[in-house]
Amino acid sequence: MAIRDTESLEHPLQRFYTSVRPQPTFQWERYQQRDVLVINHPQCQAVFSRQGGQLLHFQPAGQKPWLWCAAQWPQVGAIRGGVPVCWPWVGRHPGEGGWPANGWGRLLDWKLIESQEHDAGVSLHWRLSLWDWQADLYAELGQSMDLRLETQHEDSEPCQFGHALHAYWRISDIADVALEGLDGVQGYDEISRSACEQKGELRVLGSCQRVFEHAGSLQLYDDAWQRRLNIDTCDSVNTAVWHPGSRPLLGVAGNEATGFLRVEAVSGVDDCLSLAPGEQARLSLQARLVH
Template sequence: MDPSLIIPGRVEPTTDRSGLRMIQLNHSKGQAQICLQGAQVIEFTPANQPPVLWLSNNSRFETGKAIRGGIPICWPWFGDHPTDPTLPAHGFARNSAWTVLASQADDHSTNLTLGLEDNESTRALWPFGFKLELNVRLSQALTLTLTTHNSNRTDIQVSEALHSYFAIDDIHHTQISGLEGSRYQDKLRHGMPVNQQGAVRIRAETDRVYLNHESPLTIDDPGNRRRIEIQKQRSRTTVIWNPWQAKSAAMTDMTDDGYARMLCVESANALDNTLQIPPGGTHSLTTRLESIPYKEPNRNSNEAP
């Protein structure tokens, strides 16, 4: 990190126990940590609250290995590559080394911008020129903006996701509102289309892709006495994922009961919402995450929080 971009007490470089380079962001209303491998936010903790993001106790902090938790960046494809399943799942951005481009801090927020450009390694996987930027804004909320610049003379197709892992107290008592009436593809049932009835409650392995969905979402997390509000812009896909018991136990980078403490709600553009970006064009996907504690009940009433 360029020393001129360090802001003491607000934007500071650090390393994790395995030596991966990190950036620590601080603000009076919270803190966040970003791994330069993958530009992956691995922590967002508002002041006087529990962490908003989940990070597996078995996460591998190794060069070139995906970190299980936080907010991995899936780009330039989401899931398996559409024509070559031998290529890395979810693209290469999440395992690439990013560069710190800018930093800024004032009373309102702490900001960090990271960048990734095409190089010999990326062109071996995806033969296109690009510039990718991630802006991270920390205040009482965490706001991420992922911007794709097409530096080719032809259109490029990009699918993408900010693959957010949320920390919850207990999956059995958690629900997601804001998807009522939306149509999703159930990836566990060969993409069968289904209409969402009521709030989303997870009771088994879940892998759903809600298309043409742009509305705000709320995760109700009663065990932590809070709701997590998710707003997004220029994202037309929402993905809900939880591996449940058997798959969690089979994954080496998750604990056997890890599924019960996490929930992925992803802001994305995927499948039918894949992007077509013209030469010289740009596209920015934004997600904003805020944890809002339940109000304490009025002692003179019988109302629940």
């Protein structure tokens, strides 16, 4: 089923769809030392990793892939690409310097609770239970993409918390895209370590690492592909935009990095949220094609 010539593919995980034989809607495969769930539906194709409950590939029928993923994964550790679930903290842990960046959720295996197919696409429910925490990730995939992360905190004491859906959006080239919908929005530039305000559309020139006080819809316009994606971070506290520029990324070939822009829904990135015992936290990320 796998093929060697990955450069001819739009996405490295499209290798699972080169077979001419009929494929089941849901099928587990072993790839780069991970268990991956390959989804093949008339409305879309998708791949999840059991590690991280991570959506790595999503492609509605008749369209180019929406998500970027690195071609090579580390033998152990987080997979770069798709929509990593950062949980139950974002960035560095506020108190434990040796704990992994962006939490345990990206590194542990999630349990697939339910998978269903219907005329419009597929529905999936993943779960991760850790100590007194429970995270549930719900996915609705078809001609659009809808991810919802819900966290239940059952400890007896309030706890600091943060979560994010770090989506790597696949694009033709970083030089050919613009992000619309942030005009006049205040934010913080992590590179210059200063407050910033977006003026007009955002085009990435070099490195970009900004966290905006924004929730709701944005539009990612790709001039070369003539594609406009509506990305909705819903009621998240912040919208973050990141690209490494020319800075090398471990495990990512130089020409690969020009093919993504990370636009993510995030809450608790700097000032951690405080969850009371029994309190729930929710985070959503939705996308659809604008015709």
